[in-house]
Amino acid sequence: MSKRKLTQNQQRRIQSNNIKNLKRHQRKNKKDIDWQDDMLGNSQNGTVVTRYSAHADVETENGEIFRCNMRRSLSSLVVGDKVIWRKGNEQLQGISGVIEGIYPRENEITRPDYYDGLKPIAANIDRIIIVSAVIPSLSLNIIDRYLVICETSNIPAVIVVNKGDLLNELQRKEVEQQLKIYEDIGYQTLIISAETKENMDKLEVLLSSGTSIFVGQSGVGKSSLINMLLPEVNAVTNIVSENSGLGQHTTTSSTLYHLPQGGNLIDSPGIREFGLWHLELEQITKGYREFQYFLGACKFRDCKHLNDPGCVICEAVKMGKIHKTRFENYHRLVASLAENKAQRHFSTS
Template sequence: MAKRKLTRNQARRIESNHARTLHRHHKKDIEWQDDMLGESQEGIVVTRYSVHADVENTQGEICRCNLRRTLSSLVVGDLVIWRKGNEQLQGVSGVIEAIQPRKNELTRPDYYDGLKPIAANIDRIIIVSAVLPALSLNIIDRYLVVCENAGIDPVIVVNKADLLTSAQEKEVDEQLKIYRDIGYQTLMVSAQNGKNMEKLTALFREGTSIFVGQSGVGKSSLINHIFPTVNAQVGAVSETSGLGQHTTTSSRLYHLPQGGSLIDSPGIREFGLWHLDKEQITKGYREFQYVLGTCKFRDCQHLHDPGCALREAVEEGRISPIRYENYHKLIESLSETKSQRHFSIT
């Protein structure tokens, strides 16, 4: 008899119950008494697991810690107050007691759990794209909407430049010019032959950066090139689907030798924007802000409305028609999927 396929909700419940069982198991087996812990100290979360986190103290020592039940959420980049144990208990060295206020956070919507933070205290977001599976300006635009609403500076990086001919490289550079013209920094790199990798690592010298991008664009390969000793697992792009395999299972923060830090988060093939409304989507297009509010009608939809200043800016060459088209595709997708509260980046 063939096995009955689980529905998405059933699979979700099974996974959730499994996680709760593990959580109860660890809580039961590891009970830190106050006299077993040292003084409170500051630290930063460098890796987040399901029920544990690795914390680095001010001396650079990394300890695996439990989390107090009162902590609502904890992500890589969080500054925390923690206490080290006098001894290890089942490989755990301490406990995190409090999270310091976040400067900012990067979140992604989850169909079941609402907004989920994935990293905190970020100075720049590195949007990694690639010529394989395909360079998609639509996907880049969607990530930029997230960056603009989060108030975090983005840098657009196109990996796998070694796969391009001279003519193809020129074509991609013309596409990236759309973003340079509106103030975004762009860079074409190759983890394979090292093209522009020194320029990429120079971006990380100050503050904390995070890689975001679809699976298969080569984030792990870039990490391996920057940190040869890390040996991040590299996955091949599926020959049949053209979609990359997820290669990073836990978010992790790395310190660069020249200064600065880099967060590598699990590959995201789906990055819904259903939590944003139309005004927030519009806010995500920075070049639109110069003409918004000057349309003939206050409820202008920026399509065929008479006196639309945004459409006129496109016709006059002041706004990219590709960005304008992507904007309306995003608005349309948002309207079609609001009831489902989810859509995929494809």
């Protein structure tokens, strides 16, 4: 007799219960350090350089790093946060101090989580490096998802295609044509190879100022790039699964690294699917930067930019002012947004 396959919602509920039970077990078997005021030194500034589930590593202004607990009053804490913390008079259970406050963020990247709502990933970022790869395939739809996040967060984006050494001449021309779609609307693009070091010098120059963050699906080579940029880090690498074509997660905590040539780089856990269901339709539409010039000029205020009469977006596509691929990807995102919201409503009702 065959076993009945669990639905996706059933799998999520089981996973959620498992996570809750694990957290309950951890709380039961772990005593939190109760930092009293007389156990701590003076307040000082620092930057969160690594975020773990229960702790964070804070770097001082002179470059020292201390592992800290967080006050329960802090709602969220991510890599890149500027914080106020106090060092303990002695180390307790491997913890050196406590974070007491977070300075206002200049910006932040967030992603939706089915169980915890909207979760920040990193803060105070100068540019987002969207890392893609030609294996298993270059997905413009996924690139567009990341670009919507960049636009809504108001953070400049750079599109980097890794594993360029795997392209033959014909494939390279095809990828270059795909990237030209983004270059024509103002995005910087770069084909690189961590294997042959193609254009790695250009990437290093790009990263040499401010704080950058790598985002992208698992298996695109983010950890390999970290190894090349920072050999001493020895980030764990993994090979794309030959069976599924999907990469395995190789980074379990977000970490900020200082680059030798200057600048900082945040490596974030791999994300196979960057959900956008927390965004409203208007935000996704504005997330396509080439649409912005035409918005508000359609005949009807509730124009869906599909088959509506008097739609200036559709007219711009016909005239070649908006690329057809981007237009089609936009409607894929809109359709997936509606589908995901419907599924969430059904699973919580």
